[in-house]
Amino acid sequence: MNGADDEPDGATPLDPDETVGLKFKHVATRGELDALEQANVASGLIWLKRRRKRDVLSEAFVRELHRRLFGDVWRWAGTFRQTEKTIGVDPTQIGERLRMLLDDACYWAENGTYSPLEAAARFHHRLVQIHCFPNGNGRHGRMMADEYLRAYFDRPPIDWAAGHDLLRSNARRDEYIAALRAADKGEFDPILAFVDSARSLKGS
Secondary structure, three states: OEEEEOOOOOOOOOOHHHOOOOOOOOOHHHHHHHHHHHHHHHHHHHHHHHHOOOOOHHHHHHHHHHHHHHOOOOOOOOOOOOOOOOOOOOHHHHHHHEEEEEEEEHHHHHHHHHOOOHHHHHHHHHHHOOOOOOOOOHHHHHHHHHHHHHHHHHHOOOOOOOOOOOOOOOHHHHHHHHHHHHHHHOOHHHHHHHHHOOOOOOOO
């Protein structure tokens, strides 16, 4: 597949072993891959709206959501990555770090540790920081944060993109990536400002 040089800042390049998992051998460009993934994400969102209630703070749901969003395109969808990336914890630590995050997020909700938007922002940041999957972690993480808001705080989703395409290089994506990188250093004001400026689709 061509187009590796077209990756926007903050995107995760795929290893050759991971591109073997692509179900469509005719794909030759990043644009073609993006179109396939977007169609898959759209069907995953339909599943998400129709699904029966279940605990979103479980490893099973984390995996299943990723599989629903990307499983029509990638054979490894819903499977934790097994290779090192420029971002993310050691692959052998993914399961443990994810369980810690899910437990923490449950505690935050039950004890009112943070406001709903701050809890969702911190949850999203740590999930992306773990980087559970070979690809699609940003999109998956944003939807996980939105489901966390809905299930645990009865709040509407965050308008992450605010009219922009977060898969393409633009000012909104630059702000998003910069906020995540600041949070990596323990500076959470930028990501809190980002979700606050985004607001929720129906208000905060």
